[in-house]
Amino acid sequence: MMRHTARLLRTLFMVGLIAAGCGGTGSSDSTVEPTSGPLLPWKAGNRWTYRVIDDGEVSEKETTVGALEPVGGTGPNRDVLANKVVTRKGAADKTVSWQVLSGTSIIRYREQSFQANTDTVETEEHWAPAKLHVDEAPEHVAVGATWLEVYAETKLPSEGLSSTETVRERWTVLADDEPVTVPAGTFRALVLQKAGTSKTKTYWYVRGIGKVKETGGQTEELVSFEVLP
Template structure:
């Protein structure tokens, strides 16, 4: 696994976990996915996958420029139809680590999700995610190594990557889940045409994610990503379609 050797580390004197995120009370000696020095192990993405990180906002498949935002219409089989707003807040210290990453806030009715993401060799990985209800952290999920979230650079048809991770989930009632998972990512389509409430896009990449360690259709996801815009559609557990977007320049 690749250790965080080129990361932007926190300035000397900053406390571990001094970011904008929260923490759950009474964690004590709970299992952790951070290394002894406070870093998070990053996955070994195959050489040549991505070139340089920090793709220009007009070409990246997953814009992470501060102030960028997206609104999605969600059709959920159990919760009905509602909207979700996603906004990039910018670089922050990742709670309970000595690292910085891009904070992304997702707001839904009665729930918020804050995740910390990084571009890595043509992909985007998540280091931590918090579920929040009524302003309080209700669940924290971390991964070792950091888990792949999406592509940031277009890839050829049938490109694939297998991700083996340990997922640690902590709930506010003290419940702890510690699981090993394998995900297989594959580019299943290129230059596809996708129509959403935000318009018709003719150059989408279709990215699929499936479980590699077991057959579990509930975990399968399909994403349509468009250069310079990001995710325009997602299908799987529920359907998400882009309604509007505002991408900021670097």
């Protein structure tokens, strides 16, 4: 009984926070449907946890937005300030990227992938111009909208030769206000598709919360989130 009461109170607390326009922490008990705020709330301290299904294996992934700092590295944007974003998947995988809110877009300048269970960089990448994470300009959230992103992607492996290639990604808005259910709850989402050089991914974004689902290569479903007001 006490556990059930705690879950009910947590759900009511979350609904109250979103109704007031504030951030909060979602849980598997949440059944809220926020309709306002940015598609991807972007503040240091924001955190999202996902259930990841990849070739039948299930793991957990956590992404945390850190403070602003110089992008660093060897790319053309090394002196630009961006948020350091840490993503951990399972017990072994870690990536660090430098991303920032720029106008209506969140863009990625640089990313490092680490060897399993170590702090040794395995691969580093940077993009020129910066790689789009999500864009909520009015013309890019209307159903049926489509546009092309083109950038030079440079890969710097810890072993072997570096390489640079031109990458083209076609974005399309597939739907808006689409119901989607994930462990964190039931929401109504904007659905985006990104068709890249090697694979196609589909994303479900909920205003005031961020990405709640992703498919393509692997499936990610939101389990919990912490979004600051």
